[in-house]
Amino acid sequence: MESGVCECPVCGRPKVESGKYCEYHSRAMDNLKSAFEHWKQALGIRWEDYLKRVQALDETGRWVKELIEYLIAEADS
Amino acid sequence: MSKVMIISEKPTAARKIAMALDEQGSPKETKKEKISYFECYRGGDSLVVVYALGHLYELKQTEKGWNYPKMDMEWVPKYEVDKKATNIKRIIQLISRLSKEIDRFVVATDYDIEGSLIGYLTLKYACKTDPNQAQRMLFSTLTKVELESAFDKVSPTLDFPMIEAGQVRHEIDWLYGINLTRALTLAIKNVSGWFKIVSTGRVQGPSLAFVAERNIDTNLFVPIPFWIINIIGSHDGHEFKIEYQKKRVICKSTADSIVSDLQDKYATVKSVRESIITQPPPVPFNLSGLQTEAYRLFRYKPSKTLAIAQKLYLDALISYPRTNSQKIPKTIDLKAILTGLSSMRSYKGIARQILREELKPVQGERDDPAHPAIHPTGERPTRRLTQTERKLFDLIVKRFFALFGKPSKKASMRVDLECGGHGLFLRGLRIIERGWMEYYSPYAYSKEVIIPVISEDAELQLIHVSADEQYTSPPARYNHSSLLKKLERENLGTKATRSSIIDSLKSRGYTIGDNFELSTLGYAVYETLKQYAPQVLSVDMTRHLELEMEAIQKGVRTRNEVLSKARRDLAIILDDFKSKEEMIGASLINGLRRYWREKEVIGPCPKCEDGTLMIIQSPKTGKRFIGCSNYRDKKCDQTFPLPQKGRIVPLQKECPFCGHQMIKIVSRRTWETCVNWTKCLGRAEDLKVLDKKRRRSGVNNGEWSV
Structure with missing residues (x-):
């Protein structure tokens, strides 16, 4: 088996069953998606801009920032 | 005789x-x-x-x-x-x-x-x-x-029931602490051969869970924007802050249209209401009340407050501090205490003033059959108190004074306004009678907001209106005081043990800093226990044991009954643990690997740029230094010397003199420097001081070394 297949691509923790990330980054993804609805309503913002704005905020949680960093890098590559 | x-x-x-x-x-x-x-x-x-x-x-x-x-x-x-x-x-x-x-x-x-x-x-x-x-x-x-x-x-x-309760508390804590710590430690040893003590215990487990769950919520937090409408109004030449009917507006376009509706308009006063708020004196201090207040005012950790209070007690300046009581019983000679305090220059005025009135202190709800609430004895200090002791003693004396004060009275005013269909309001607060606040000065504080006299139908000009973008905040991490309160609310531990349990989370390496940020090791232990032995993190199990111990103290249960039941419950947990030992060991090892990796990593290598600077221990000399992770592959020879004492914490900033990464050295004297500190021109002064110190002590113990 290829090494890293069972690991979260963000942090290396084990992935949740049938998911892409570990438990924490899966929950971070869920939170990020549900908060996007509020941001869209508030600012009519696009997903990519939303990620950048949330990443820059001090209030944003550590795992959410790690996930955004990964999502942006993944989108760029 | x-x-x-x-x-x-x-x-x-x-x-x-x-x-x-x-x-x-x-x-x-x-x-x-x-x-x-x-x-x-x-x-x-x-x-x-x-x-x-x-x-x-x-x-x-x-x-x-x-x-x-x-x-x-x-x-x-x-x-x-x-x-x-x-x-x-x-x-x-x-x-x-x-x-x-x-x-x-x-x-x-x-x-x-x-x-x-x-x-x-x-x-x-x-x-x-x-x-x-x-x-x-x-x-x-x-x-x-x-x-x-x-x-x-x-x-x-x-008091034999009290003794039995004490004995069983030690026995149960010993049983859980020794067995669970060994179970965790041996799980690692049996899987990997490493010997690293990983501890948990009856109260430590649930305490770790509280901290971990709060950390998880904070780390998963996504802020959401909102807007606050800031309005400055003017009336009769006075300017004052006006509040918008909604505290938060959740849409930018709505906020912008509110600003444009209100800008430079006049608002009409619809109603003026005034109400009187009376606030009774605070209740007497029990230990957690004192610890919370000392943290609020002086930022003293609960364990520090307890240690100082214990010293004051041994000096006969205050009553026994490990009490749950918020009551001052009638048997206490209040007159003698106040007379004693009136002989001290700082307390003379207030003590005499209180002595002139009927001595009826306010009482709290909590009771402790063994001891009254914490109060001064009225005795003068026979030695010079340290600054921290003086501060805590003053707080205890002032709180004692406050118990005899009258309720404070404040006038709260609310003026409702209307402008273009938007509701606005003004709030004011004026202190009418300071009451007990006078006695509790400087620890009681209330900010007055004076607003001018305004009648109904008057018009106020809105001279400044803006919408401020803000974001929702993550749940606050625990601090010493809030964690102590949480343990008390959950009835975990005792007034005497809670503060040391809180300190143990840090000393075990499970949390970092004063805001209880969970370390990688803390996550590893929490995650492992949550998955394989959730009872150890459960509040229910330990709370049940606390109730059993209270029942012994009340004479309702016997020590043997409680101890036998605790042994049986523990045996079930340990059997289950043993059957999952391999998985538990593997989970902890993964966490430990992450923990050690984080402890060793300083940051990216400035020379080869694809390596990582790490703390390395020289196998020959035993001295530590910073080296590049590519060193072993002979790709990069970058090294930096390190001070040999103190914990190294990498900082996310660059040296203003040479641009290298900054680090913090945490020891008795915590200081910041850059990794290039022995060659950095801006650090020459630091080196001189260190060299002088070294020569003065006459030892060349390799303060820095490559």
Whole structure:
């Protein structure tokens, strides 16, 4: 088996069953998606801009920032 | 004439007791090898006052072997468990020798679970006497009056339910602590061969869970924007802040249209309402109340507050601090305390003012049958108090004063306005009577917001309107005070043990800093226990045990019943644990690997750029330095020297002089420097100071080394 297949691509923790990330980054993804609805309503913002704005905020949680960093890098590559 | 032995808990308490009980006020102190005892005379009896140093006896397993389960234990002298407790051996020998000639034994340790147990174990094992024949002095302050009264009206028996509860608490804590810690540690050892002690315990487990769950919420937090409408109004030449009807507007376009609707408009006063708010004095301090207030005002950790309060108690300046009570009983001579305080320059004015009125202190709800709420004794300090002691003493005295104050009265005013269909309002607050706040100064504070007199239908010009973008905040991480409150609310631990449990989370490496940020190791232990042994993190299990222990104290349950049940429950957990040992070990090892990796990594290598700077220990000299991770592959030879003492913390900033990464060295003197510090021109001064220090101490102990 290829090494890293069972690991979260963000942090290396084990992935949740049938998911892409570990438990924490899966929950971070869920939170990020549900908060996007509020941001869209508030600012009519696009997903990519939303990620950048949330990443820059001090209030944003550590795992959410790690996930955004990964999502942006993944989108760029 | 009979010979009486009085057993106290600490040397200072023994001296106070001897001074108070000796008819001449000058007891004889016999000192040998740093251990002393006091002899005095009272009512024709000869008294010998000895002291323990906290617990003289501790629990030890009866069978051999560092494995689990271990369910049997016995009380042994502390020096058999803790090799550093060398003083204890001499104290036990002294008490044993002196007790041979004693006719009557009196326990004068602190009147709480721990104090009662210390007295009982000392009688049983050091004095080798029957505890059923011993008497008990009950007191809440170490003042002469109270100690004399406690001795003259000595209780004929010890408080056995309290002792049983104390014993079972130690036994259960020992059972859970020893077995679960070994289970975790051996899981790692059996899987990887590493020996790293990973501890948990009956209260530590749930405490770790509280901190971890809060950390998880914080780390998963996504802020959401909102807008606050800021309005400045003007009336009769006065400017004041006006609030918008909705605290938060959740859409930018709505916020912008509100601003444009209100800008430079006039708002009409629709109603003016004034109400009087009365605020009763705060309740007397129990220990957690004092710890919370000391944290709020001085940022003292609960354990620090307890340690200072304990010193003040031993100096007879305040009553016994480990109390749950928020009540000042009628038996306390309030007049004498206030008269005593009125002889001190700082308290003269208020104490005299209170003495002129009826002495009726406000009472709280919580009660403690053993001790009243924390209060000053009215005695003057006989030594110069340190700054921290002075601050805490002042807080206790001022809170005591506040109990006699009248309720404070404030006038709250609300003016409702309307402008273009938008509701606005103004709020003001004026203090009418400071009441108890006067006595609790400077610790009571209320900000007045004065607004001008406005009548209905008046018009206010809105001279500035703006929408401020803000974001929702993550749940606050615990601090010492909020975690202490949480443990108290959940009925976990006791007033005496909570602060040390909180400190243990940090000392075990599970949390970092004062805001209880969970470390990688903390996550590893939490995640492993959550997955494989969730009972250990559960509040229910430990809360149930607390209730059982309270039931023993009340005489409803017996020690054997509770202990047998705890053993049975623990055996089930340990059996389950054993069956999953391999998985538990693997999970902890993964976490430990992450933890160690994080501890070693400094940041990216500035030379090769694809390597990582790490803390490396030289196998030859044992000295540490920073080296590039590509060093072993001979791709990069970048190294930096490191100070040999202190913990290294990488910082997310660059040196303003040379651009290298900054680090923090945490030791007795915490300081910041860059990794290039020995060559950085901006750090020359630091080096000079260090070199001077090194030469002054005359040792070249390799303060820095490559």
